Amino acid sequence: MPVLIDTHAHLDEGIYGNDPDAIIGRALADGVWTVTIGSDYDSSRKAIAIAERHPVGVYAAVGVHPCRVSGEPDDIILGLEKFGELAKHPKVVAIGETGLDYRNSPESADGEGGAVSQRIRDGQKQVFGRFLQLSSEFRLPLLLHCREAHSDMLDILERWDRTSRVAGIGGIVHHFSGNWKDAKRYFDLDFMISTTGLLAYGAHQAEVFRKAPLDRIVLESDCPHLTAVPWSQRRCEPTYLANVAVALAGLRQEPLGRIVKATTDNALRVLGKLG
Numbered sequence: 001m002p003v004l005i006d007t008h009a010h011l012d013e014g015i016y017g018n019d020p021d022a023i024i025g026r027a028l029a030d031g032v033w034t035v036t037i038g039s040d041y042d043s044s045r046k047a048i049a050i051a052e053r054h055p056v057g058v059y060a061a062v063g064v065h066p067c068r069v070s071g072e073p074d075d076i077i078l079g080l081e082k083f084g085e086l087a088k089h090p091k092v093v094a095i096g097e098t099g100l101d102y103r104n105s106p107e108s109a110d111g112e113g114g115a116v117s118q119r120i121r122d123g124q125k126q127v128f129g130r131f132l133q134l135s136s137e138f139r140l141p142l143l144l145h146c147r148e149a150h151s152d153m154l155d156i157l158e159r160w161d162r163t164s165r166v167a168g169i170g171g172i173v174h175h176f177s178g179n180w181k182d183a184k185r186y187f188d189l190d191f192m193i194s195t196t197g198l199l200a201y202g203a204h205q206a207e208v209f210r211k212a213p214l215d216r217i218v219l220e221s222d223c224p225h226l227t228a229v230p231w232s233q234r235r236c237e238p239t240y241l242a243n244v245a246v247a248l249a250g251l252r253q254e255p256l257g258r259i260v261k262a263t264t265d266n267a268l269r270v271l272g273k274l275g
Contacts, residue, residue, distance in 0.1 A: 002057065003031030004245060004260060005267035005274070006238040007194055008097070008143060008174045008220035011036040011058075012046035015224045015235055020050060023223075024058055027238040033057045034221075034238045035271065037097050037143060039065040041079060044086055051091040059274060061094040061143050062086040063131060066101040066124045080130050087138045093273040096143025097174060098131040100124050100153050121149075125156065132160045135169060141270050142171030144191070150178040154185045161189055170270055175222055176205060183208050187216050192270055194220045197236065200247035210251055214262045218270070219244050 006027070011020045011034065027034055036051060036058065038044025044062035051060040062083055064076055086092060101124070102116050135142050146153045173186055176193035183193055193216060195209050209217065221244070223236035245263065249256040268275050 001268075002033035002264060004033070004219065004241045005264050005271075006032055006034040006221045006223075006241050007172055007218045007267050007271065009034050009036050009223045009238050010039070010043075010225075011050050011223070012038075012043050013224050021053065023237050023239075024050075024054060027241075028054070028057045030239045030242070032238045032241055033059070033274065035059045035061055035093060035143075035274075038062045038086075039097065040068050041082060041086075044083065048086060048089050048091055058091075059093045059271075060089070060091050061096045062092055063096040063098040063143065064127055065097055066099050066128070066145055069124045069127050070120065072123065076127050077130055080134065083131075084134060084137070087134055087140060090273075092140070093271045094141045094143045094171070095131055095135045095138070096171070097145045098128055098142065099145035100128060100147075100149035101145060102148040121152075125152070128153075128156065129160075132156075133164070135171075136160075136164050136166045139166055139169055141169055141272070142191075144171055144173045145175075146173060147177055150182040154182065154189075157189055157191075158185075172218055172270060174220060176208065178208075180208050180211060183212060183216075187213070192216050192218050192266055194218045195244060195248060196220055196222050197240065197244055197247075199251065200243055206251055209248060214252075214254075214259075215266060217248070217263055218267045219248070219263045 036047040038047045047060035051058045170190040172192045172194050174194045175196050221236050221238050221241050245259050249259040
């Protein structure tokens, strides 16, 4: 069994070249299992292909990052049958990433400046709703992306919970950016929150992760981004996840061994196909 589980990585990114197996080899040698995440259909297929090359320790999730959704999401909606086929793969352990992102960015900007327009927000909600359906259909947990949209996301999840959610199917809010009130609402819905290398800098969401029940926290690298110190100038890798665990142990003033065991057990629990 793993020492640590990286619940959110992007091993298909071009920065790793055509073959990320050396990065995966280092992680496996350090006892780190990894879930590599799809951001659209092509990267979801690549995530599965990467996971297929490793019988144990590397798994995939399939989804569409909200910043890949325009105000006309019909092509994605029509293509969700293809995601359903991907979700059947034995290496796929979750649906995601999926969610809402209301920041303006080069990927999601519509030329109006400021936050993304209502048109794009509506498109993201429509796509997110369809991925919730896939989660229920295939009984797979969700890996959620949410920035500056927690109120809307929680409202959607609470409606889903009342109407069509399959009992026992939860998920992870990756790189959690909400406040303590948001966190408690996610916990009430049986979701966990994830922390990254930014925690090692001593400020990012520190109060939330200090107060959160330990059985609601998991770890991620979000590689190749968000490298933890002391490697902050390097491309991030799953093997650096140990430094996130060290930062969390220091923040909570708890033994490192307890943090490692709890976060790994939590990941195994929510991502049931890993076990």
